[in-house]
Amino acid sequence: MTASYPVDERNRVKRLGKRATYDRDAIYPILDTALLCHIAYVVDGQPYCTPTAFWREGDTLFWHGSSASRMLRAQADGIPVCLTVTHMDGLVMARSGFNHSINYRSVMAFGTARRIEDSAEKRHAMDAFVERFFPGRNAALREPTGQEVKATSILSMEIEQASAKIRATGPGDDEEDFALPIWAGVVPLRTVIGAPEDCPRLPAGLVPGADLAAYREGRVVDEAFLETYRRGYADE
Ligand SMILES: Cc1cc2nc3c(=O)[nH]c(=O)nc-3n(C[C@H](O)[C@H](O)[C@H](O)COP(=O)(O)OP(=O)(O)OC[C@H]3O[C@@H](n4cnc5c(N)ncnc54)[C@H](O)[C@@H]3O)c2cc1C
Numbered sequence: 727m728t729a730s731y732p733v734d735e736r737n738r739v740k741r742l743g744k745r746a747t748y749d750r751d752a753i754y755p756i757l758d759t760a761l762l763c764h765i766a767y768v769v770d771g772q773p774y775c776t777p778t779a780f781w782r783e784g785d786t787l788f789w790h791g792s793s794a795s796r797m798l799r800a801q802a803d804g805i806p807v808c809l810t811v812t813h814m815d816g817l818v819m820a821r822s823g824f825n826h827s828i829n830y831r832s833v834m835a836f837g838t839a840r841r842i843e844d845s846a847e848k849r850h851a852m853d854a855f856v857e858r859f860f861p862g863r864n865a866a867l868r869e870p871t872g873q874e875v876k877a878t879s880i881l882s883m884e885i886e887q888a889s890a891k892i893r894a895t896g897p898g899d900d901e902e903d904f905a906l907p908i909w910a911g912v913v914p915l916r917t918v919i920g921a922p923e924d925c926p927r928l929p930a931g932l933v934p935g936a937d938l939a940a941y942r943e944g945r946v947v948d949e950a951f952l953e954t955y956r957r958g959y960a961d962e
Contacts, residue, residue, distance in 0.1 A: 736836060737887040745891045750785075753890045756833045757782050758955040759948035760811040761859065765789065767807045767839070769800045780809065781858045783959065787835060788851055790880045798879040802841035807883060809835045813948070817913040820897035821906045827898070829912060833890045837883035851880045854958075861957040863937035917947045 730748045731737065739746035747753070766775040776797045780789040787809055791798045801807060816829035842848045852875070853864050870878075897910045921943045922934050934941075940950040940957075 731885065731888045733889075734887070737834065737889040739889050739891055742891070745893055747890045747892070748888065749890075752892070753833050753835075753888050754782065755952065756813065756831045756890055756892075757787070757811055757835075759813065759951050761951065763787075763789070763809050763811045765797065765801075765807050765809050765839075767797070767801060767805055769796075769805075774800075779855075781855055782955075783854065785885045786882050787837070787885060788855065788880060788882045790852070790855060790878055792877060792879070794877075795879070798841070798881060801839035801881050802879065804838050804840055807837065807839045809837075809883065814915050815894065816915055818893075818895075818897050819910050819913065821899045821903040821908045821910050825897055825899050825903075827893065829893050829895070831890065831892050831894075833888060835883075835885045835888040837886045839881045839883050842880045842882060845875070848878075848880055849875065851882070852878060855880075858958045859951070859954050860937040861940075861954055863935070866935060866937070919943055919945045919947055919950060 729750060731750070731753070733748050737748070761779050761781075762777060763780045764775050764777050765780075766773060768774070774797065778789050778791060778797070780787055782788075789809075810833065812830060812832040814828060814830055818827035818829055820826045842851055849870075852870065856864050856867070896912055899910065919941050922938065922941075924932075940953045941947075942950075
């Protein structure tokens with residue numbers, strides 16, 4: 727496997743190309759610090775862009791949903807999709823409205839969706855989804871019923887090409903504006919883990935287990951997702 731994805735007209739960043747990278751080493755961490763993505767696809771000329779949960783194994787992305795979902799039924803036939811992930815890292819406050827910006831890390835990944843039909847492969851993927859975010863949790867869960875497996879569709883996509891774009895700097899004001907008496911800078915934004923809230927119907931005496939160890943209160947969620955990813959796929 728090469729270090730970078732192949733680049734052509736589909737994934738070459740044209741606007742502000744200096745913010746772009748095609749390296750797996752930069753793209754994987756942006757994917758692995760996310761649980762949410764948006765998947766864009768076209769059915770009968772109509773574009774849809776559906777938010778959902780996903781995970782990565784090597785160069786393959788997986789997402790799941792109800793077998794009755796239009797998105798999953800449409801994608802099962804092997805249509806081209808573009809999966810995007812965006813992290814918002816900061817509000818960039820400039821000395822003019824025009825130069826205000828946002829610090830971000832984003833990825834666009836291209837490929838062809840494929841529904842996993844083989845039942846053993848599907849069961850493996852269903853377990854992998856839980857395990858990837860909550861290592862060890864499957865062992866404590868009741869087995870899925872046949873109906874639950876049937877009602878779930880899992881799609882996967884080999885990443886054919888991808889690009890990342892990253893902005894991680896202060897305001898890019900016009901030279902003559904820097905001396906203006908206006909506060910400028912960056913307001914960092916983070917998603918932070920809160921204290922677990924018990925289900926109201928929890929039997930007495932139960933507390934979160936080791937499968938939630940990474941999700942410590944006050945921790946930035948990116949760190950927890952990276953830690954659980956590494957625990958699940960340490961041999962990658
Ligand atoms: C939070 C946020 C705020 C933004 N604000 C602005 C803004 O105010 N103005 C603005 O012009 N742009 C903004 N962008 C960047 C925006 O995502 C696009 O990169 C930009 O608008 C150029 O789009 P385009 O289709 O012309 O890109 P092109 O360069 O023509 O796209 C070609 C290829 O480059 C890659 N690519 C393009 N954008 C991205 C991306 N963001 N991440 C990963 N790959 C990418 C894709 O593979 C795409 O197919 C913002 C992005 C984020 C995440």
